[in-house]
Amino acid sequence: MIDSQIKNGLRRFASFSLLLGAASLFSCSGGSNQEHSTKKMNPEDIKVVSEMMAELTAPPFVPKSTADRAATKLIVHMEILEETGQMADGVDYVYWTFGGTVPGSFIRTKVGDEVEFHLKNHPDNKLPHNIDLHAVTGPGGGAVSSFVAPGREIVFSFKTLKPGLYVYHCATAPVGMHIANGMYGLILVEPEEGLPPVDKEYYVMQGDFYTEGKYGEQGLQAFDMQKAIDEKADYVVFNGKVGALSGEDALTAKVGETVRIFFGNGGPNLVSSFHIIGEIFDRVTVEAGTLVNEDVQTTLVPAGGAAMIEFKVDVPGELVLVDHSIFRAFNKGALGVMNVTGPENPKIYSGTIQEGIYLPEGGTIQSMPVEDKEPAAPVAEKSKAEKMALGKKLYGSTCFACHQANGEGIAGAFPPLAKADYLNADVDRAINIVLRGMSGEIVVNGEKYNSVMTAQNLTDEEVASVMTFVYNSWGNNGTEVTTDMVKKVRSK
Amino acid sequence: MFSKFVTIVVIIFFSLISYGQKENMALIKGGVYTPLYGTDSTPVRVENFKIDVYPVTNAEYVQFLKDNPKWRKSNVIALFADDNYMRHFKDDLNLKDNELPDGPMTNVSWFAAKKYCECLGKRLPTLDEWEYVGMADEKRVDARTKEEYNKFILSWYEKPNSYNQKVGSTFKNFWGVYDMHGLVWEWTQDFNSVLITGESRSDVDGGNQNLFCGGAALGSSDLMNYAAFMRYAMRGSLKANYSVRNLGFRCAKSIK
Numbered sequence: 001m002i003d004s005q006i007k008n009g010l011r012r013f014a015s016f017s018l019l020l021g022a023a024s025l026f027s028c029s030g031g032s033n034q035e036h037s038t039k040k041m042n043p044e045d046i047k048v049v050s051e052m053m054a055e056l057t058a059p060p061f062v063p064k065s066t067a068d069r070a071a072t073k074l075i076v077h078m079e080i081l082e083e084t085g086q087m088a089d090g091v092d093y094v095y096w097t098f099g100g101t102v103p104g105s106f107i108r109t110k111v112g113d114e115v116e117f118h119l120k121n122h123p124d125n126k127l128p129h130n131i132d133l134h135a136v137t138g139p140g141g142g143a144v145s146s147f148v149a150p151g152r153e154i155v156f157s158f159k160t161l162k163p164g165l166y167v168y169h170c171a172t173a174p175v176g177m178h179i180a181n182g183m184y185g186l187i188l189v190e191p192e193e194g195l196p197p198v199d200k201e202y203y204v205m206q207g208d209f210y211t212e213g214k215y216g217e218q219g220l221q222a223f224d225m226q227k228a229i230d231e232k233a234d235y236v237v238f239n240g241k242v243g244a245l246s247g248e249d250a251l252t253a254k255v256g257e258t259v260r261i262f263f264g265n266g267g268p269n270l271v272s273s274f275h276i277i278g279e280i281f282d283r284v285t286v287e288a289g290t291l292v293n294e295d296v297q298t299t300l301v302p303a304g305g306a307a308m309i310e311f312k313v314d315v316p317g318e319l320v321l322v323d324h325s326i327f328r329a330f331n332k333g334a335l336g337v338m339n340v341t342g343p344e345n346p347k348i349y350s351g352t353i354q355e356g357i358y359l360p361e362g363g364t365i366q367s368m369p370v371e372d373k374e375p376a377a378p379v380a381e382k383s384k385a386e387k388m389a390l391g392k393k394l395y396g397s398t399c400f401a402c403h404q405a406n407g408e409g410i411a412g413a414f415p416p417l418a419k420a421d422y423l424n425a426d427v428d429r430a431i432n433i434v435l436r437g438m439s440g441e442i443v444v445n446g447e448k449y450n451s452v453m454t455a456q457n458l459t460d461e462e463v464a465s466v467m468t469f470v471y472n473s474w475g476n477n478g479t480e481v482t483t484d485m486v487k488k489v490r491s492k
Numbered sequence: 493m494f495s496k497f498v499t500i501v502v503i504i505f506f507s508l509i510s511y512g513q514k515e516n517m518a519l520i521k522g523g524v525y526t527p528l529y530g531t532d533s534t535p536v537r538v539e540n541f542k543i544d545v546y547p548v549t550n551a552e553y554v555q556f557l558k559d560n561p562k563w564r565k566s567n568v569i570a571l572f573a574d575d576n577y578m579r580h581f582k583d584d585l586n587l588k589d590n591e592l593p594d595g596p597m598t599n600v601s602w603f604a605a606k607k608y609c610e611c612l613g614k615r616l617p618t619l620d621e622w623e624y625v626g627m628a629d630e631k632r633v634d635a636r637t638k639e640e641y642n643k644f645i646l647s648w649y650e651k652p653n654s655y656n657q658k659v660g661s662t663f664k665n666f667w668g669v670y671d672m673h674g675l676v677w678e679w680t681q682d683f684n685s686v687l688i689t690g691e692s693r694s695d696v697d698g699g700n701q702n703l704f705c706g707g708a709a710l711g712s713s714d715l716m717n718y719a720a721f722m723r724y725a726m727r728g729s730l731k732a733n734y735s736v737r738n739l740g741f742r743c744a745k746s747i748k
Contacts, residue, residue: 083652173721
């Protein structure tokens, strides 16, 4: 009985698909049919008559559409820079970059373009580099022709044959190390008519990083080859660093707008389960090819692959970009924010029902693993200024993921710390939450929250510092928390 | 490890007084070593030879330019040195203001480096000689299997702009030779005898099968191959007229 129902269902589904297939034969406008259209020329034969300099953009921005121009000779100047940047608050890293950013500059081309690529290796760089563009049909994706010593410039050219969104990366030995240090980016090849217009376009790329110190360990962190070989990432981030897409750098959109994210994954090792908390993707180009999937919650993006993701934002609030391999989001940095502004729409989102936050720890409080530590010798209390400095760093590595850069929290999910009545009312209660975690319903500034916070694995001094920082920031009441106060609560 | 370097730097500060002598070379006792890849994967015999204790400095090179005007920036033949040649000089004989006279001479082509050594009755070291000396740490002839040693080398390869230090700033190795790693890359006589396209995948299975051995032998603790990979990749990207900010040289001498 059940079997036959399924069979019937399948049959119905099959005939439905046939209908769909037939329908698509008659509509030639979709990108997916372009290959089969007889009107379109073989890309190889597209003549270019003009010449222009490519506009390159740093993430999260992309150059303007190519819809209103013909195929051209497109001149790209890409400079390779090895330079120190910030991985997280207080954590520095030597990045190797295409164009001074991770990911590298976004290149926007259209099918039939003749790209004249100038790759320049800055004279101060220590290493030779090259570039492998997945959009190139030819040996090594250009890598063979683009090997360039420091202080040199090399020129090669290629024709863009297939529309799509492609990863480019350095392929100089040891290739994994060059990618792990940030040498990747995206090149878009638009179809002849351009991509369908949308209101906002952004460029986001995931990457995993391997540092000598653990996540959050302060100072200049060297690349750790062994961890990279073992695929044990310390950081998994969007756009090269923790917090690249939050606070002032958060992406923005207005209610009713359609957003397209050019999402890439540089790797070197990890595959991304890309998801946006509070949004469903209307359209996803699977693996950035011609296949389009609709109404997708989480899309898998391989290392060295990409996807174009489109969605319309319907209600105001914060959307949270994550790698839904979720420990990477909350413990390794794979977290970004899109602020959506505009009028509420209670039909779609009532505001009182909690957003579908995934709580990796489950419904009960769990603790972070505690290492056996020798009882510390009594240490003199740090000055307030010292506590503020240490606290700020700790906040950046421990609290920021949920409570956000300026303590603003995430509505409906993570309560704010800025000007928070709940926090300012009772310091011992707040210390206790940091030490032992918290679950269940609380009301903060008139909003209900029903979430879970884990117990934090911090020393008394660290708790005192981070709480002093929180109490003395963002309009809070200026309480200075001492190590003794923390000790007292801990011994209760 | 690094605090040891600091001590060494202090010690050599005093020993530098003797440096600058015409023949400040270390005697290298030859032996057999197996390069990661090369003309053959079989062991290579290195004869006894001498090598400069320090890389050639800016000041020493200026002296060479005084004696050999042909090699000054304004006179040099383009075929022998590209536009980056002596880029850190403000004119033919004077360094830019922030450059160290006793820093390593860089921005120098292979042709110029070779000529420099010849004028002193020396020559550039061969690739095998250089690698043979370069595999020593403070205490051993061959430290290539030591994790710490490889980590030090790898971390140096990662950091841009290490040229702006005095020669002798890094460690003194088993042979009494300074700065083999940690200061600048160095030219060798036959720097391009191992052909690397820089396209790592084709290097693996293309014409150079020894590279494949290098790659296939990669165990999880085998960081040394990565360090060597990067050295060979750098050399493979060079042509003899290139002048590079992070590339200097030192001279060697055969023993008759």
